[in-house]
Amino acid sequence: MDAEAGLDRRHREALVRIRAREDAAFRARVPRSLELASRAGTRMPDGVPMAWMAGFYRTPVLWVSHGSGPVLTDVDGNDYVDFNVGDMSSVLGYAHPRLTEVIGERAAHGVQMFLPVEQALAVCDRLRQRFGLPYWQFTLSAGTANTEALRIARVATGRQGVLLFDGGYHGQLQETLWAGGEGGAPPAPEATGLGPLPPGLAVVDFNDLAAAERVLAQRRTAAVLIEGVLTNCGTVLPDPGFLPGLREACTRYGTLLAVDETHTQFDLYGGAVTRYRIAPDLVTGGKGIAGGIPIGCYGMTSALAGVIEANPADELGETVGLALGGTLFGNALSLACAEVVLSELMTRAEHDRIAGLGGRLSDGIEDAARAHGLAWCAHRFGARSGYCLFPERPRTAREAHRSLDPLFTDTRRVYFANRGVWDAISSAGPHAGFAHTDRDVDNYLGILDGFLDEMCAG
Numbered sequence: 001m002d003a004e005a006g007l008d009r010r011h012r013e014a015l016v017r018i019r020a021r022e023d024a025a026f027r028a029r030v031p032r033s034l035e036l037a038s039r040a041g042t043r044m045p046d047g048v049p050m051a052w053m054a055g056f057y058r059t060p061v062l063w064v065s066h067g068s069g070p071v072l073t074d075v076d077g078n079d080y081v082d083f084n085v086g087d088m089s090s091v092l093g094y095a096h097p098r099l100t101e102v103i104g105e106r107a108a109h110g111v112q113m114f115l116p117v118e119q120a121l122a123v124c125d126r127l128r129q130r131f132g133l134p135y136w137q138f139t140l141s142a143g144t145a146n147t148e149a150l151r152i153a154r155v156a157t158g159r160q161g162v163l164l165f166d167g168g169y170h171g172q173l174q175e176t177l178w179a180g181g182e183g184g185a186p187p188a189p190e191a192t193g194l195g196p197l198p199p200g201l202a203v204v205d206f207n208d209l210a211a212a213e214r215v216l217a218q219r220r221t222a223a224v225l226i227e228g229v230l231t232n233c234g235t236v237l238p239d240p241g242f243l244p245g246l247r248e249a250c251t252r253y254g255t256l257l258a259v260d261e262t263h264t265q266f267d268l269y270g271g272a273v274t275r276y277r278i279a280p281d282l283v284t285g286g287k288g289i290a291g292g293i294p295i296g297c298y299g300m301t302s303a304l305a306g307v308i309e310a311n312p313a314d315e316l317g318e319t320v321g322l323a324l325g326g327t328l329f330g331n332a333l334s335l336a337c338a339e340v341v342l343s344e345l346m347t348r349a350e351h352d353r354i355a356g357l358g359g360r361l362s363d364g365i366e367d368a369a370r371a372h373g374l375a376w377c378a379h380r381f382g383a384r385s386g387y388c389l390f391p392e393r394p395r396t397a398r399e400a401h402r403s404l405d406p407l408f409t410d411t412r413r414v415y416f417a418n419r420g421v422w423d424a425i426s427s428a429g430p431h432a433g434f435a436h437t438d439r440d441v442d443n444y445l446g447i448l449d450g451f452l453d454e455m456c457a458g
């Protein structure tokens with residue numbers, strides 16, 4: 001039998017059957033989640049505390065009570081080994097004893113001080129070791145870190161424009177929720193509620209260096225904001241030479257290079273900038289670096305630190321400073337947790353260990369596909385894996401979207417959930433976390449084998 005790319009009619013029919021059976025089994029397992037959802041419907045739009053939760057899971061929303069290590073437990077008492085790792089926010093695992101200790105210590109001394117705490121210094125040093133940049137600032141989310149990085153870039157360059165790459169996601173920012181326009185059309189909004197297209201904003205395909213250079217040559221672009229590896233539409237790796245070429249073009253045209261490491265910092269130690277040896281002007285991040293306590297961060301060159309220092313905001317409003325900061329940013333609890341997580345728990349050795357687990361997931365997905373006559377491959381970037389339903393890995397978001405098949409992802413997730421594994425959201429694949437072991441990977445791959453048996457049985 002020749003190996004097949006994509007999903008054929010027989011697979012889809014099987015998926016529809018599996019989905020119907022597994023959805024019914026799922027609903028039967030989560031009566032308390034269903035009850036909470038129905039009560040919540042009169043209190044929160046769509047019955048969820050954050051609106052996207054209603055749209056992401058096309059099964060009833062799972063309400064959770066607690067977690068331990070790699071396992072989260074729902075309000076009905078069902079356990080799930082979590083391979084979504086909170087889209088990197090809970091990549092450390094749940095209730096880590098050392099983190100619990102630090103939270104307790106900090107709580108006993110005040111979690112929010114509105115003044116600097118000493119732990120900030122150690123966090124800056126750890127981030128500098130990873131990303132090479134000397135100066136750091138802290139927010140409470142990666143999206144806000146991106147907002148601030150772009151503001152600094154505008155002031156530093158005196159330009160307004162931002163260059164983005166199709167398929168990238170950088171948070172719910174006015175400047176970044178735009179997709180590439182078809183056939184030379186202007187970028188299109190990816191969400192409602194945005195204002196008009198920001199001036200000078202451009203979106204080009206990932207890996208299209210010539211298109212990026214054409215935008216930069218107009219000298220209107222303050223910053224390029226890019227993930228070194230696209231992670232929000234499956235995984236798209238940079239072609240050899242793409243990132244170094246982009247770095248060089250930014251320098252040539254006076255544009256700053258901002259690399260968003262929010263996800264990739266957990267894929268490999270030092271993220272994409274280390275793996276591809278690029279020297280950005282700004283790096284942004286956040287999510288799980290404080291073990292799940294809210295935090296965002298961005299690093300910058302000495303020159304950009306100078307721009308902040310030259311644009312101070314003062315309490316009396318006598319100077320017009322850079323629009324940075326928030327009341328709870330630089331938060332004492334976030335920084336205490338980040339110090340311990342980055343120094344003791346997410347060590348280089350631990351990063352290497354989970355990158356190995358990610359590699360095992362990718363190998364296992366490819367072996368399972370091959371064994372079932374499917375000409376697929378796996379995404380792979382350190383601890384990150386995922387399903388590419390074609391033999392060639394994608395080079396652009398458009399190519400990557402062909403593998404984001406909701407019927408396949410949703411059916412897989414509910415099938416896995418009913419067998420005690422929480423699989424990833426559609427735009428990502430299973431990701432190894434710091435609490436996972438080889439046994440968890442074996443368990444995942446064992447369930448995958450059964451799932452593909454049924455999907456391919458016809």
Ligand SMILES: Cc1ncc(COP(=O)(O)O)c(C=O)c1O
Nearest residue numbers: 141142143169170171260262263
């Ligand atoms: C690459 C990247 N940057 C930034 C963000 C925004 O992070 P947050 O939701 O913490 O603001 C995300 C969120 O998924 C992301 O994937």
